[in-house]
Amino acid sequence: xxxxxxxxxxxxxxxxxxxxxxxxxxxxxxxxxxxxxxxxxxxxxxxxxxxxxxxxxxxxxxxxxxxxxxxxxxxxxxxxxxxxxxxxxxxxxxxxxxxxxxxxxxxxxxxxxxxxxxxxxxxxxxxxxxxxxxxxxxxxxxxxxxxxxxxxxxx
Numbered sequence: 001x002x003x004x005x006x007x008x009x010x011x012x013x014x015x016x017x018x019x020x021x022x023x024x025x026x027x028x029x030x031x032x033x034x035x036x037x038x039x040x041x042x043x044x045x046x047x048x049x050x051x052x053x054x055x056x057x058x059x060x061x062x063x064x065x066x067x068x069x070x071x072x073x074x075x076x077x078x079x080x081x082x083x084x085x086x087x088x089x090x091x092x093x094x095x096x097x098x099x100x101x102x103x104x105x106x107x108x109x110x111x112x113x114x115x116x117x118x119x120x121x122x123x124x125x126x127x128x129x130x131x132x133x134x135x136x137x138x139x140x141x142x143x144x145x146x147x148x149x150x151x152x153x154x155x
Contacts (some may be wrong), residue, residue, distance in 0.1 A: 018051075119143070 022044070067074045120140055123133075132138055136146050 025040075030041060032040075065075075119139075119142055135141075
């Protein structure tokens with residue numbers, strides 16, 4: 001109810017200011033030519049007609065809202081939603097994200113396959129006793145040995 005009083009008070013102040021400005025403007029119109037006075041009168045009537053039209057006020061709504069659900073906090077789209085273009089943009093971004101994740105998975109699979117192929121090639125070309133294959137630290141030894149041999153070969 002306090003906001004209603006403040007809006008009413010603000011409206012009455014605006015009206016009084018408008019009346020004072022109108023009276024001040026009207027005071028000097030007697031010396032003006034007739035055609036100028038008629039144009040001013042027509043402009044005042046147009047201004048009053050626009051003033052009488054109801055002004056639609058937009059209610060500010062948050063575009064994003066945080067909603068607490070138990071122990072979790074969820075970010076939602078507020079009351080107005082995103083509309084068609086917002087949803088289309090969101091879907092496009094999700095598609096790009098999924099494509100990026102698939103690309104990362106493919107690259108990692110290729111890296112793993114290359115590593116296994118190098119290890120197999122080293123095992124097949126090297127002369128090792130059969131007991132070496134049963135040793136738990138053998139795989140680490142081969143990986144470290146492959147790293148040293150590839151770095152010495154590149155120099």
